[in-house]
Amino acid sequence: MSVSQAIAIDKPPPQARGWPRARFVGYGLVGLWVLFGIGIVAYLVHAWNAEFFARYAPAYLQGLGTTLSLVTISMVTGAILSLPVAYGRMSKNKFLSGLAYCYVYFFRGTPLLVQTYLVYYGVGSFRPELQSVGLWWFFREAFYCGVFAFSLNTAAYQAEILRGAIESVPRGQWEGAASLGLHKLQTLRKVIMPQAIIVALRPYGNELILMIKASAIVAIITVYDLMGNAKLAYAKSFDIQAYIWVAMVYLVLVEILRHGVEWIERRITIHLKR
Amino acid sequence: MPAQSIWTLLSWGPDGWSDDIASGVLVTIALALATLPIGLVIGFFVAFAKQSQEPSLRLAANIYTTVFRGLPELVTLFLFFFGMPLLLQYVVRLFEPEATVDVNSFIAGMIVLSLIFSSYASEVFLSAFRAIPKGQYEGGYAIGLSKWQTMRLVILPQLLRIAFPGLENCWLSLLKDTSLVSVVNLAETLRNAGVAARVTKHSFLFYSVAALVFLVLAVLSSIATGYILRSLGRREAR
């Protein structure tokens, strides 16, 4: 580049290109969203059907309860299961780490829909074997099968979150704790975990939201959750508002959780704010 | 129906289902590949809008990701697939009362998956944007590059490298999400496996095959992304 050219540009282009274009587009897009929102509300008002509401609202509520309990139980069981998996992933033992890797890969590489289906209907065809080991009572219940599949699935994801969080803590922390005479478990509990949790919180929150959304497929194994009940309502009424209502419930639920996670994050990182 | 051996069921040809499942796999791959560029472009622009100085642009982009990340994929798909034709028909009939509107399932699936993919990808792009120091922009401007040149020549190459692992995750979820499109009658892997399972009553067999197919697709993408990542890394080293 010649010197004269460089001099001709006496200042860098302004960071923001003034208001017309960006603001024009921005207002246009927000306007579209507002229009869209008004459209939905207008439709719901127009299609308001007290009978529909009275008929299906209790089912939706009951479905919401099913969704929440399924997700809560699976998240907790998955968290417990994820500990050995994460340990395996970080282990120096080739066999252990290979095994854990395969586990994570399988559950992250295949759709949850397929996993759930395989657990419920696949296990169903091995009834005599299961009865002989006394596990049939568990796999007989669709809800337990759902919890089982969801727990295994989320354990794979949670193990990766946990591993990522623990590995994000600098090695010096381990060495420092060791030089103070703390043994490994103490170090993990008192030094590493408090730091790792801050890193892991957001991914955990995301995983929770993903689970809530993923639970929408559980109707294929006869567990009628929120989405399942919406599908039933739609199959009976062929009325699109069955899905619009359920969409709103999911949106509100997810937003509450997201803000909850953000609130917790603000609380536990208060000492990092300068 | 005579009892057929598993190998007959899995054979290639009129008696077996392998050819049907293979055609489903092709649809799965085509759908995911068709979604990818659209989703990436939308995701990039949404991320761009999110870090704009114009509040209205940020608001619009935030609503976008809130909606499409908050809704279960299945709900978005149903709303779009069942609701959109009704809406379009309503609009079109204002002008042409006899018309019927047909939304092609492949394109409907592609649009919905792009919406979902882009809302996740935009988050990845956004954090990548934030990881690039301001000095890079300033350096670009300082040597006389315009805003778009800076973006294209300075920021984008770094951005892609930072965003790549996150995008890889998005791609893997996209592959799996294609299975949901079976509900809108697109004959992809899972639907064809499901039809085979129902007709032959060998559901365990065919759903295992479907799981295997998705696993193989995931392994293949890992190999491909590993290759891309290495070449990106090499460029950085030079």
Place this chain on the structure above:
Amino acid sequence: MRIALRIALAASAALLTLGVAQAQEKTLRIGTEGAYPPFNNLTSDGQLVGFDIDIAKALCDEMKVKCTFVAQDWDGIIPALQAGKFDAIVASMSITPERQEKVDFTHKYYNTPSAIAVPKDSPLKGVTKADLAGKNIGVATTTTHFNYASKTYTDSTIKGYPSSPEEQADLANGRLDAIEDDIVVLQQWLDSPDGACCKILGQPSPQPVEIFGPGAGIAVRKGETDLVNKLNEAIDAIRKNGKYKEINDKYFKFDVYGAES
């Protein structure tokens, strides 16, 4: 901006196929499910076969129109009809008041009763509400049997299944005490090796027409009275000229048409 507009136009053109003036076309597009043997199912070489399909073909011959078939998942079958992806549904769809709000139906083209199947060693004696109290009953959710079971067997646990094969599998492995389904569907399953575990216990009675409807009809978009009339005439014609019986006997041991209406 102009390029963007052009892209948008091209995209919308690809998205929408505006089907205007379909009346002149001679082809009738028929939607069916393809996963409900023996009425309609896909074979491994991608063909649609079954009673519904043969009946539809016979009706098309009778009306002298060319017919094409589209397989469509059940959940989306009525929306797809409304959206104009096909012109008629021949998929063993029961004529119910709820569906009649969205589509128009022909007369029934068959009517088979609902029945309850149980494992062969089942202690159950009958199919009344009291007999089945406290038991797990499996039903496919998209059927009229589901509506009946949820209204009638209020003391039992009703489990909703996506389709018949799943509920049959669960009866065979003992997760369920009983299943309710179309008698023809059940019988076909019981005759196969997979159905060796079970037997038909009986038919719930009475089977009210408000729930089950007068039988399975052909659904068309609301207001297409011409098509309904033509299809009705064709159904009557194949009943009279023996074509119906020929198809019936190919699949079933008894007349599935039910009582003359």
